[in-house]
Amino acid sequence: MDRARFETLLAAYGADRNRWPEEERAEADAFLERHRADLDEELKAAQEIDALLSHAVATPELGGLSASILAAAPRRSEGFDRRAWLALAACAVFGVVLGYGGGLLAPAPIEDDSYFAMAFEAPMAGDEG
Amino acid sequence: MIDPDAELVRNAGAGDARAADALVRRHLPKMIGLARRMLNDGAEAEDVAQEVFLRVWREAPRWKPGAAKFETWMHRVALNLCYDRLRRRREKSDPDAGLYVADHRPMPTEQWLARQREARVHTALAGLPERQRAALVLVHFQELSNIAAAEMLGISVEALESLLARGRRTLKAALADVAADLIGDAGGVSSV
Numbered sequence: 001m002d003r004a005r006f007e008t009l010l011a012a013y014g015a016d017r018n019r020w021p022e023e024e025r026a027e028a029d030a031f032l033e034r035h036r037a038d039l040d041e042e043l044k045a046a047q048e049i050d051a052l053l054s055h056a057v058a059t060p061e062l063g064g065l066s067a068s069i070l071a072a073a074p075r076r077s078e079g080f081d082r083r084a085w086l087a088l089a090a091c092a093v094f095g096v097v098l099g100y101g102g103g104l105l106a107p108a109p110i111e112d113d114s115y116f117a118m119a120f121e122a123p124m125a126g127d128e129g
Numbered sequence: 130m131i132d133p134d135a136e137l138v139r140n141a142g143a144g145d146a147r148a149a150d151a152l153v154r155r156h157l158p159k160m161i162g163l164a165r166r167m168l169n170d171g172a173e174a175e176d177v178a179q180e181v182f183l184r185v186w187r188e189a190p191r192w193k194p195g196a197a198k199f200e201t202w203m204h205r206v207a208l209n210l211c212y213d214r215l216r217r218r219r220e221k222s223d224p225d226a227g228l229y230v231a232d233h234r235p236m237p238t239e240q241w242l243a244r245q246r247e248a249r250v251h252t253a254l255a256g257l258p259e260r261q262r263a264a265l266v267l268v269h270f271q272e273l274s275n276i277a278a279a280e281m282l283g284i285s286v287e288a289l290e291s292l293l294a295r296g297r298r299t300l301k302a303a304l305a306d307v308a309a310d311l312i313g314d315a316g317g318v319s320s321v
Contacts (some may be wrong), residue, residue: 011294013268013275021275049297051312052304053269055250058165058174065161065175066153069182074190076144 001027003035007042014053015046134199142189153182156200159271160207166266167211169255177210201277208263208281215259246311253303261296264289 006028013019017028032039134155140148160181164174184206192199254262260282267278268289279289304311 008290008294011297012290013293014297019269019272046297048308048312049301052250052300052308053265053297055246055311055314056166056254056270057247058162058270062157062161065179066157069153069157069179070146070149072183073146073149073186074142074144076146 001031003031003038006031006035006039010039010042010046014050015043016050132194132198135194138185138189138192138199141186142192149186152185156203157182159200160203163204163207163266163271164211166251166254166270167208167262168214169251173214177207177214180210181207198277201273201281204267204271204273204277205281208267212259242314246307246314249307250300250304250311253300256303257296257299261292261299264292265296265300268293 001024005024009020009024009028013021017025017032020028134152137148137152137155141152157178160178161174164177165171168174168177181203185203197205254265257265263282264278267273267281268275273281275286275289279286282289282292284292301308
């Protein structure tokens with residue numbers, strides 16, 4: 001790390017090196033150890049801006065807002081209803097398929113009328129005599 | 130990359146009320162903080178935060194952990210909503226929008242002074258050019274990594290660092306008349 005890079009980081013991220021890019025912190029610390037006396041003024045200027053920024057707190061009162069946000073969150077029951085509808089739809093489709101398939105598996109209807117004719121024409125037991 | 134929110138988001142999307150509550154507790158203050166510092170208006174900041182979460186609830190059932198962390202996605206949504214509101218303000222050219230409104234509730238003197246200082250810094254922050262303000266908010270206050278912030282702003286890390294440095298310098302100049310008081314109140318500067 002050279003002085004230019006150190007000064008760029010200081011100007012961008014401030015004096016607190018915990019805010020600096022992690023991958024450059026160790027090198028920056030080593031650089032600072034070697035050149036602390038030369039960098040005092042820049043460090044102080046950066047700390048002053050950090051102090052100014054520390055006043056821009058934003059402490060919201062979350063109670064009512066949290067409640068209204070959570071009221072709009074997805075509910076498990078809605079998920080169940082959706083699944084129930086899917087299950088019902090699946091059952092309906094299955095029923096239709098079963099009915100259609102069952103029809104195909106049933107014995108073919110007897111279309112030959114001769115069976116009926118024979119049934120009426122054949123002499124019944126007890127008719128004789 | 131492990132997303133610390135992935136499980137909460139999945140469970141919240143499936144209707145788990147405790148997961149939704151945990152997500153709100155974890156992220157709502159950050160979303161309000163971002164919007165408050167971008168817009169300098171508490172009520173608008175709450176509206177933005179609420180809108181962010183409405184989108185969270187809509188996206189959660191189909192959220193798939195990917196390249197971006199969920200928190201980064203939330204920041205992007207919040208920032209875009211802030212940009213929309215800032216643009217609408219410019220179009221309406223409302224001179225009072227985003228100006229600090231004095232808090233007249235009775236409070237101890239120290240607390241009142243703290244509010245005044247806070248308001249002064251927020252106003253100075255609001256006076257920064259939009260890009261400088263967004264860079265400072267994302268990196269300094271939201272503590273996003275420089276890579277995530279640069280990506281969100283659609284710029285290089287180098288350009289982000291330049292925005293940050295200019296933002297900090299401009300802020301210092303804007304607060305020059307009260308800087309000594311503000312710095313003293315923050316505990317001054319210490320050796321690092």
